[in-house]
Amino acid sequence: MKENTRWNYLIIFLLLFITGLHYFTQSNLWVLHDFYRRLYYIPIILAAFKFRIQGGFAVSIAVFLLYIPHMIIYFGVFNIELFNQLLESVMFVVVGLITGYLVEQDYRRGKELEYQIIKLTNLENYTNNILQSIxxxxxxxxxxxxxxxxxxxxxxxxxxxxxxxxxxxxxxxxxxxxxxxxxxxxxxxxxxxxxxxxxxxxxxxxxxxxxxxxxxxxxxxxxxxxxVTTVKKLENQVKRTERLVAIGQLASGIAHEIRNPLGIIKTISQTIKEDVEDVEIKEGLEIIEHEIERANRVIKSLLDFAKPNKMKIQNIDLSELLGEIMMVTQKIASHQKIVLNWRPRR
Known part of the structure; x- marks a missing residue:
């Protein structure tokens, strides 16, 4: 705003100064008046460059109005010379309009270019933000x-x-x-x-x-x-799960095929044990039953591995467990002439 004010003062000063030169110079010094007339183009062009078409037009009209009275006073009557000077004065307006128009077009192109640069910069920033966010x-x-x-x-x-x-x-x-x-x-x-x-x-x-x-x-x-590392890991986990399911199905089939014969063997063993009197044979049959139970536990463990169940924690009687172990191993130990001495606590 202050800059525009300074330009206004400068243009007004030039107009008044050049007009003063006209009015205070002797009329017979036409060469000087012709030179002063050309000086009017300076404020016109300055106004056009600074304030575009409005400035060029306004100052050229002001020059026209300031210069015409001097011409009328100088020539006194309307003649061809005065007419030529009037036409010359019209050129002030033409120059002001043309210069102002050209500056206006350049200003608009500059603004349009500035707008496009801002638009492209915003688009670039927007695109960059998208790229950084994905x-x-x-x-x-x-x-x-x-x-x-x-x-x-x-x-x-x-x-x-x-x-x-x-x-x-x-x-x-x-x-x-x-x-x-x-x-x-x-x-x-x-x-x-x-x-x-x-x-x-x-x-x-x-x-x-x-x-x-x-x-x-x-x-x-x-x-x-x-x-896609996470996706690949999930795919591998799915494949592993599928394999475990297949193992579970296989284990179920194995359990079915093995448990039935074991059940028959256990039943026959129990039947024979009831009919025999020999202590050693009974002990042998008890070992068979015990081993069948152990085989069943192994099969159950296989099924639990294929289809994991919740862990079940319970108390056991160590004396009873050791008794079962002694019953299984005592017969084998006696054949190897090994004596096992163990008595359960009462």
Whole structure:
């Protein structure tokens, strides 16, 4: 605002100064008056450049109104010379309008260019914010295959600049980018098992696309990277679960096929034990029954492994457990001439 005021004062001063030169210079010094008349173009052009078409027009009208009285006083009567000077005065207005119009057009083009720059900057920031916010990693390459930009997800997955450089120097990545830039492929998809920054296995799904401008001229390539490590781990867990289910089904079949004969053997053993009097035979039959029970427990453990159940914690009688162990092993020990001495506590 203050700057405009200074310009206003300067233009007014020039108008008054040049007009004063006209009115205070002797009439017979026409050469000087002709020179002073041309000086009027200075404030007209200054006003046009500073205030555009409005300024140029306003100051040119002011010059016209200031200069005409001097011409009338100088010539006294209307003649061809006065008419020529009037036409010359009209040129003040024409110059003011043309100069102001040209400056106005330049000003509008500048504003439009400024608006477009702001718009492009906002669009660039908006696009960059989107790229930084998405979960996919994005790399941009120029037409020479040189890396130009990456988003946060790339840094999060790959880590440092050296790790990123190591990643893009892989043969499969270089080959894919070259195919896109040379136009031999429109889209390149790569499934990559990569050792990450923490020496862990990363499963990456990579897709490479061309970058084209509005004229469909290729300007580079963009690499989009999806970290599917978690998905792969879940898939492996599902496969493991499926295998366990298959084992469970197999174990169920085995249990059915084994338990039935064991049950028959146990029943026959119990029947024979009731009919015999020999103590050793009875002990042998008891061992058979005990081993059948143990086999059943093994089968049950296999089923529990295939289809895990909640752990059941209970108290057991160690004396009873040791008694069962002695009953199983005493017969074998006696054949080896080993004497086992153990008496349960009462």
């Amino acid at each position: 979960d996919s990693g994005v790399m941009a390459f120029d037409i020479n295959g040189q890396l130009r930009s990456v988003n946060r997800q790339i840094i999060k997955v790959l880590g440092t600049k050296s790790e990123i450089t190591k990643f893009i120097e892989q043969e499969t990545i270089i080959e894919g980018i070259n195919k896109i830039i040379k136009g031999t492929e429109t889209v390149v998809k790569i499934n990559l098992n990569y050792i990450g920054k923490e020496k862990n296995d990363l499963f990456l799904d990579i897709t490479i696309y061309p970058i084209e401008n509005l004229a469909k001229v290729k300007e580079g390539a963009v690499l989009v990277m999806e970290d």
